[in-house]
Amino acid sequence: MRVISSRAKDGPSAGARPHTVLVAGAAGFIGSHLVDRLLDDGFRVIGVDNFITGRPGNIAHLNREPRFRFIEHDITKPLAIKAKIDWVMHFASPASPPKYLRWPLETLLANSIGTHHLLELTRRNGAQFLLASTSEVYGDALEHPQTERYWGNVNPTGPRSVYDEGKRYSEAMTMSYHREHGLPVRVVRIFNTYGARMDPYDGRVVTNFVRQALTDEPLTVYGDGTQTRSLQHVSDLVEGIARLMQIDYPHPLNLGNPEEYSVLDIAKMVLKQLRSASSIVFEPLPTDDPTRRRPDIRKAQELLDWKPRVHAADGIADVAASLATVLAGKSRRKGGATAGARAPNRS
Numbered sequence: 001m002r003v004i005s006s007r008a009k010d011g012p013s014a015g016a017r018p019h020t021v022l023v024a025g026a027a028g029f030i031g032s033h034l035v036d037r038l039l040d041d042g043f044r045v046i047g048v049d050n051f052i053t054g055r056p057g058n059i060a061h062l063n064r065e066p067r068f069r070f071i072e073h074d075i076t077k078p079l080a081i082k083a084k085i086d087w088v089m090h091f092a093s094p095a096s097p098p099k100y101l102r103w104p105l106e107t108l109l110a111n112s113i114g115t116h117h118l119l120e121l122t123r124r125n126g127a128q129f130l131l132a133s134t135s136e137v138y139g140d141a142l143e144h145p146q147t148e149r150y151w152g153n154v155n156p157t158g159p160r161s162v163y164d165e166g167k168r169y170s171e172a173m174t175m176s177y178h179r180e181h182g183l184p185v186r187v188v189r190i191f192n193t194y195g196a197r198m199d200p201y202d203g204r205v206v207t208n209f210v211r212q213a214l215t216d217e218p219l220t221v222y223g224d225g226t227q228t229r230s231l232q233h234v235s236d237l238v239e240g241i242a243r244l245m246q247i248d249y250p251h252p253l254n255l256g257n258p259e260e261y262s263v264l265d266i267a268k269m270v271l272k273q274l275r276s277a278s279s280i281v282f283e284p285l286p287t288d289d290p291t292r293r294r295p296d297i298r299k300a301q302e303l304l305d306w307k308p309r310v311h312a313a314d315g316i317a318d319v320a321a322s323l324a325t326v327l328a329g330k331s332r333r334k335g336g337a338t339a340g341a342r343a344p345n346r347s
């Protein structure tokens with residue numbers, strides 16, 4: 001049961017104009033789940049996306065939703081919206097390492113010029129701004145677990161810098177708008193998040209392992225698999241964001257699941273959960289791959305009365321169901337609809 005509802009303070013109330021949220025990156029994995037939650041909570045939503053990594057199938061179920069409007073647009077170009085906007089949420093950036101390495105300049109521009117355009121849109125509307133930042137701002141962290149006070153250990157010119165430094169720039173610009181213009185902002189540092197609607201071929205660890213297990217291919221562990229990640233189900237992230245909208249907290253906030261697994265353990269967990277007989281093969285570790293990652297979420301717990309509830313083993317079943325649908329659709333017609341979100345078993 002939700003302790004805090006988005007209707008409680010800032011959401012629409014009976015008789016009032018429903019508040020309008022612009023979600024940039026609405027056709028992406030997280031963006032589409034956020035749109036669903038905002039609509040559930042009574043908001044009007046304007047989705048913006050250029051489909052560089054997102055998919056129309058992620059928002060196809062909203063075709064007949066009167067409170068949802070979609071604009072195909074690249075946020076690196078200025079955005080003119082006639083409707084009054086109350087919130088701008090910036091989720092528009094490639095997020096998977098193979099994707100941002102494939103689109104390095106687009107990633108830098110979405111997180112620099114794109115962020116600037118969205119902040120200006122927010123300022124002109126007297127609206128509030130929420131930035132989807134990332135644990136990657138901590139880089140190959142030398143402190144463990146990572147608190148919001150840690151400044152990070154980022155290679156500023158390596159291949160991953162397009163994403164890491166792009167997000168650090170995005171945070172810097174967001175905080176500058178807050179200081180210079182008094183803009184109400186939220187900055188969410190999202191740790192590895194997974195769930196239904198992920199692109200089976202996005203190259204991230206959960207999608208790769210689940211897809212490989214479903215198709216009886218070997219699971220590709222990079223390096224020796226001792227590097228760690230903490231996996232957060234998208235339903236927990238969206239709950240945290242909905243709660244953050246209710247409080248005035250303009251500083252970076254970690255949202256992630258502190259359960260930490262080695263990549264090799266994630267591979268074994270996927271094999272066990274999916275009862276797969278696939279083998280594990282070891283491949284070279286990508287450049288600057290962070291060694292350990294685990295969020296310190298005490299701040300979010302204290303401020304939001306929030307904690308992640310979905311265990312990775314349950315969440316993996318959720319991803320498997322979604323990917324199986326997409327892969328079956330692809331093999332039938334070389335296209336694919338995506339399964340909707342559901343929160344798997346919670347603790």
Ligand code: NAD
Pocket residue numbers: 024025026027028029030031048049050051052053054055073074075076090091092093094095096110114132133134135189190191192193194
């Ligand atoms: P995603 O690739 O599924 O979604 C990103 C969406 O943004 C896509 O639909 C893409 O087409 C769109 N987009 C990218 N550039 C754009 C542009 N210039 N104009 C308009 N639309 C554009 O990735 P995701 O996992 O859903 O990530 C969403 C956001 O959350 C990103 O900002 C990402 O950095 C952040 N994040 C995600 C994770 C995670 O584990 N999934 C972790 C940390 C941060």
Ligand code: UDP
Pocket residue numbers: 096097098192203204205206208209220221222223227229263285286289290
């Ligand atoms: N990884 C892996 N095999 C894969 C995909 C990823 O071993 O097929 C590793 C990757 O090297 C990293 C971790 O899994 O150590 C998480 O990778 P992901 O791309 O999901 O996200 P990151 O946290 O690196 O942004």
